[in-house]
Amino acid sequence: MKVLVIGANGQVARHAITKLKEAGHSPIAMIRNSEQTEDLKELGTTDTVIADLESNFDHAYHRVDAVIFAAGSGGHTGADKTILVDLWGAIKAIDTAERMGVKRFVMLSSMGTVDPDKSDRIRHYLVAKKLADDHLKRSTLQYTIVRPGSLTNDPALKMVKVEEEIQVRDNTITREDVAIVLADIVDRSSTIGKTFEVLNGETPIGEALATL
């Protein structure tokens, strides 16, 4: 499948591009400017498209089979960018998929979005992510929403715990494992219409995803 990765320069997204290639897909990295092409070189030859979530980006969707939305304004910018990228950018990415006829849409969300009011520190971020997810659920797209716990940079464990809502304390998962999950579910049709949380756990990734 041709998979447009939005926010391709993010840490999870970069792993996802590698994992998509390994799975035989053709990832297309959507990046804001040509300088970021350099940053992607370490991933080997990767198709890129230059487009900005804060402008019109219809052209990025040409001949695309699926979208993975992995953009995030990150912790180094203000909450205005949380609104404009994580929320408004996501809504526009979803609406663009509908308009351009790209049916499959995988959203990189976050644990804690089920009830943002339980969080203090990043409540505004979780509200933005929740409202983006809600918009996707109301769309006509074949969506899957992936909500990982706290992200770490450890190497993949390839073992996860996957549930609609996980009740646990140790809530971490490696970015590489999240990427494996994203690359796997793009063409796993049983995950369409599903929203799930994911942490490192005791079950091989494919087996865990098959239970959804």
Next chain:
Amino acid sequence: MKVLVIGANGQVARHAITKLKEAGHSPIAMIRNSEQTEDLKELGTTDTVIADLESNFDHAYHRVDAVIFAAGSGGHTGADKTILVDLWGAIKAIDTAERMGVKRFVMLSSMGTVDPDKSDRIRHYLVAKKLADDHLKRSTLQYTIVRPGSLTNDPALKMVKVEEEIQVRDNTITREDVAIVLADIVDRSSTIGKTFEVLNGETPIGEALATL
């Protein structure tokens, strides 16, 4: 009517409380803490209820006939508060109205929300307001959404221009005129389900609102 004014300490809201009284309604000022009661004293005796949009505020809705949502985080706080008050607070105020059976809901919105991408400086604010309005439109409530232009502190002119989308350059309106509009439409059933922009103009307020 008993009208709960959310964000009662705001400048438009304070005018609205006065105008509601003048129109024979019983406004209830929802404020965050008892210190704000002092601030409302200049408006004369006003019923107040202490409740916080960032917590549960069900109790504020008891025996209320209508809600005017006039809360705003204002320019002095960060965009995280734009998410938590203007957007998330509004969504919770709408959901609470549905849950508590308060049907009538008047939203103080803003011009520019039709297409936030046309704005540079306050785009994130307009996105937040637009998404709150969209949530209200999807609700089961008897809503009216009022979108004034740039607000001034001049005395009321009592003459306005009212349209779904106004195409003009001189886009100001006094806060007092906005308040008169809010207090008027609470029980003007012809405005239910309507969204409109409002500026100072050439038509007496009642006459202009009757055209909606």
